[in-house]
Amino acid sequence: MKYYLSLVLTIVSINTALAQIDYDVAKIPENLKKDAVVVIRNEESFFDVKGLGEAKMDYKVAITILNKAGEEYGEMAEVYDKFSSIYNIRATLYDAAGKKVKDYKSSDIKDQSLISDFSIFEDNRLKLLKFVSITYPYTIEYSYSQDYKGLLSFPSWHDIKGFGVSVEKSAHTIQKAKNYKMRYITSSNLQTDSVINGEKVQYKWKSANVAAVAEEPLSTGIDNISAWVKASPNQFEYDGSTGNFDNWKNFGSWLFTLNQGGNKLPEATKLMVQNLIKDAKTPKEKIRILYNHLQQNTRYVSVQLGIGGFRPILAEKVAQVNYGDCKALSNYMKALLNEAGIASNLIVIGNDMPSLNPNYSSMGQANHMILCVPLAKDTTFLECTSQYKPMGFIGYSNSDRNVLMVTEDGGKIVHTPAYNAKENYQIRRTKITLAEDGTASSEIKSTYGNAQFEENFSMTLMEPVDLRKKIIEDSPIPVAELISYKYAQPDKTLPVLTEEINFKTNPLLTKGGDKLFLVVNQVNRRESVPLKVEGRKTYFAVPFSYNDDDEINYILPKGYNVEFIPKDIVINSEFGSYTAKFSIKDNMIVYSRIQTMNNKKYPPEKYGEYVDFYKKIYQADKQKAVLAKTL
The missing domain is CATH 3.10.620.30 (C8orf32 fold)
Incomplete structure (x- = not known):
């Protein structure tokens, strides 16, 4: 009788605990709202390895979507295939006060093929439910079970799902038989709790009260700030095949x-x-x-x-x-x-x-x-x-x-081979013939190598109408009339692309009294500085190392000479280097600019120095020459 009474009290206490879950947004700690678009209120995943090729996942999550920017998190989208099944789905929508708005039915959940844009043969499927609320904030809650028949990998776990996501509570558990061999790695300083329960072993990881991180420029990801676990079986069985991943x-x-x-x-x-x-x-x-x-x-x-x-x-x-x-x-x-x-x-x-x-x-x-x-x-x-x-x-x-x-x-x-900055090059030679009214004729010849070849190659595949539009829109010099353009890969055995563009420009010169002012770098100019981020959290890097080599020859308007040109500029840092040279030759301004960038991965505390480096380049790219009328 005591046993049954204890069991009843346990069930009642569990049901009471579930009923007492409070999703009132007002009760979210203020530190978790800062920089957040969504808050993970509670997440629990329990992965039970039942044998060499069999496992079960029980998953439950509650997410508060604070504003429209977090709308992508307002859905359940779970993938399965012929070697797994998802069932026992429950889903509920709550308003800002934590009051239940709707329990979703099975008929609300779409079960659809997940054929990618690039795939014609794929047996992945998707259980999809888009929660709909006409006001913000709101909270979604859903849970499901998933059975696996074949194990090549285990589900991974990250407490932070992305930028702008904070976490009240998140936990991940893996249960296995004592004699079942597996491996796992975790983020630094993440504690692993292990418990032996009869013939089973449980590994548990948890996280709580984790503030959101606003999206940071040039970030290489959030792995260095999030808690995470990656686990893998040693021996496995999948689709009639067996092997060992140890x-x-x-x-x-x-x-x-x-x-x-x-x-x-x-x-x-x-x-x-x-x-x-x-x-x-x-x-x-x-x-x-x-x-x-x-x-x-x-x-x-x-x-x-x-x-x-x-x-x-x-x-x-x-x-x-x-x-x-x-x-x-x-x-x-x-x-x-x-x-x-x-x-x-x-x-x-x-x-x-x-x-x-x-x-x-x-x-x-x-x-x-x-x-x-x-x-x-x-x-x-x-x-x-x-x-x-x-x-x-x-x-x-x-x-x-x-x-x-x-x-x-x-x-x-x-x-695999590394492509250094000198190999990922852009070499550009530009001739600009200036008129007294400030307009000009421009001839640009560029050569792109390796990574920059790859970035620009799509230009060779575009329809002429679209290509003309893109050239005009992307031109650093304002285009008044596009005269001609040509893209070619001279040698199909090399990753080298050439570009030739001729056009007439809108005014490049500004007047001040009887003088004309010219921003000397018209072609490859930095128009902004990376945003400064106080207390940056994530590592950063440019996508690839590169070397830009530009030269511009300015033919002066008739009746003008050069009254002033800037001094040469040299900027060096661990992030890269920059040189700008200015000279006069036969009443022509010759400007050359070389910028080399490294794509090393830098720690967050270096970001301020990176911004300062770009500030100097930004200022250097704004240098002006002064033209005066000849007597």
């Missing part, structure tokens, strides 16, 4: 096994390869011929179907249909090279993601595949999804990072 070598072995027998080619394709390379003199020439063939005859599509999200489509199939995802096209290129007698290795890489952690192997650190061709004297990396990138150029979002090379002996961490 280190990168074993990870690579699993990927190599998945692909065994997948790079056979049809006889017709083999004959084609031999015909293509019959006159090639070197391995490099063979690679170039076959890479060009790949670019001209295949196209990229995404495939995310079970183990097919990790196993490449057979090379034989790609040869027939002429399309594939990054894995399929990389594997097909590998098969073509193999037929040519050239060995190569698949590379697993995080495109636009951090380097792979060499000490922690797991799924989720990579999202892309390329190909590596190690030759006797050098190594060539191939981006097989692009129809335009020259051989060996993999783009700055793939460069300078740890990646996994898949070999028959397992996985091996290698590093």
